[in-house]
Amino acid sequence: MRSKSGRPAVLMDVAMLAGVSAMTVSRVLNAPDMVRAETRARVLAAVRELDYRPNQAARQLVTGRSGVLGVVSIDTTLYGPATTLYWIEQAARHAGYNVSIASLSSLNRGSMEEGVERLRAQGVAGVIIVAPHESAADGLRNLSPETPVVAVDAGDDIPVPVAKVDQRAGAVRATKHLLSLGHETVWHVAGPADWLDANGRIEGWRGVLEEAGRPVPEILRGDWSSRSGYELGRRLVAEPEVGAVFVANDQMALGVLRALREAGRRVPEDVSVVGFDDIPESAYFWPPLTTVRQDFGEVGRLAFRLLLDRMEGAAPDARRLVEPELVVRESTGAAPRPGGTRGRQSRRGAKPA
């Protein structure tokens, strides 16, 4: 039943209906054990009768707790950030928190700080930052410490706890996989220069090649999009000796696959390709893509746990890594035997218009 008068019921209305004081109603809601069962039942009945909902603003004003946490994020349209955000929200809800978001449309020097500021003005209890950029890391450094903050996929040199996938380890696995297949070296289509993820993958890839004493080809820079993967792929097919490519995400890998096919290079017979992320579609690429799976869900949950620790004033050391996993499908295969029977002809110009 709705409130009798127009306006929604407040604590006092419930108290009067139940014949108790306002304080008792408050207690029933916040510390039920402290009130006698019979009284409690009467109050609860009144609550239902009036369809009473506590006013969060008033509660927050007096307790200082808002029960809301903020997520500032870059481009939640991308699969990774979107998935991370989703799982943060799930975890937060189960712990009784609501989440407010601030999406950054661009990432110039101050926009991240401004996002945090907006959330803080809202009175959030804590903030999770999903903006794996170098420049975001900059912004993080001069953040006032009043509000607990944790970051997702940020660098190691920032003053807040970080939940991240071990990008380097993922790249290492991808590169070693390719080497173990007999390829002499591995080309790399990387993400944008200011993305930490992109750089972590470069480091892992380069490390393996150097350690194995292999030549390190020049990096090709993409922007995560299939379009850029395609364009870079066309540059790759111009080099007949390219036999293995590690692409920094699955979308770009899709573009690379297409460029390869258009040039008449077979995958994996002529060229092996590894992606990164394991988006749900990549198992249905042609051929199904070997890639490195990132568990974004785990990252989201971990980030939330770190924030919770932080908000409860727990040890601030926690800074953990989520392990990525190589999932081998059909886009990688043994290197063609050098000088083998099957000529590695570069069919330049065979590309259909």
Next chain:
Amino acid sequence: MRSKSGRPAVLMDVAMLAGVSAMTVSRVLNAPDMVRAETRARVLAAVRELDYRPNQAARQLVTGRSGVLGVVSIDTTLYGPATTLYWIEQAARHAGYNVSIASLSSLNRGSMEEGVERLRAQGVAGVIIVAPHESAADGLRNLSPETPVVAVDAGDDIPVPVAKVDQRAGAVRATKHLLSLGHETVWHVAGPADWLDANGRIEGWRGVLEEAGRPVPEILRGDWSSRSGYELGRRLVAEPEVGAVFVANDQMALGVLRALREAGRRVPEDVSVVGFDDIPESAYFWPPLTTVRQDFGEVGRLAFRLLLDRMEGAAPDARRLVEPELVVRESTGAAPRPGGTRGRQSRRGAKPA
């Protein structure tokens, strides 16, 4: 400069530093014209000096306005909802609103109402619902009208304004395109039964076929995933007469393409395929996918505008459609001439293991 004592500055601190009353400070912040320029300057200086930030909870408590709006959404991991959410947030921010989210993990009868409830308890000024399900529509019907609510992609028979893409029109375009290419009829791989989008697309598709007097093949139900598209695609290749397929989203279309290729059916020579959504990757499928573009950004902005109207008590009639657009790429082509020279051999069993 931070506040001198530990705790953050409040209105009164500013007032004392500026030598005015609290009320004057409040006015400077909310109605600057009402205070003399010289006083205003003094107050503003004090605000900066103390790094004063108004307490939103207190403000909300007294004004009743929160400046926050809520979005309840199903699976923000999907491209459509994620993009819509992103643009809602952009629009909201520019209008000075913050946004809180409530993601639904499942959509049983009450979960949507519960999501709205959670947001309302937070004191949001309005709610946008992104949950294009039949069951969501049910939940919408018995929503108390205290908080303004608008929906995205909902049915026409619900009591709130709706911003949506004209799914039917999109399906009509896709189907007519296929028919105009000479195909006798068009198969349809649909989305889940309780998704309104899925049903709108079915209606458009069926309408065109019936109007043209063509046979209406049985619908194949998927779940939006590439995996389901693949499985359904394998059912399709078992029918040699399938020459044109309209798939309800691009991810499933990817799966269908793969099943077709595995069975040795060429696209578009043997089978034409049209998708829906135009995700960024679909231009790089093999072959590039003909599809129907939905402007999710426009939908998000429109939804926000409708909500704003609603919150300001404007006319509640506004219920507008965003037009989808057919983008023709290379996955559709002329139907093979019936009984033509090029045998339409169904190479069942040619699928590589």
Next chain:
DNA sequence: CTTCAGCCTGTTAGCGTTATCGGCTAAGGG
């Protein structure tokens, strides 16, 4: 019977902000 502890409930006083009204000053009109 008194006393004291322990449980339950009520009273009071804010939390930080804005609405409302009223007062003060200075300028303008009669």
Next chain:
DNA sequence: CCCTTAGCCGATAACGCTAACAGGCTGAAG
């Protein structure tokens, strides 16, 4: 010269809730 008006500012009282303390009641111990 007084009265009005406009412009600016201050005092006070909410907004709805909870923290902290102050009782009242019960039953058991002395």
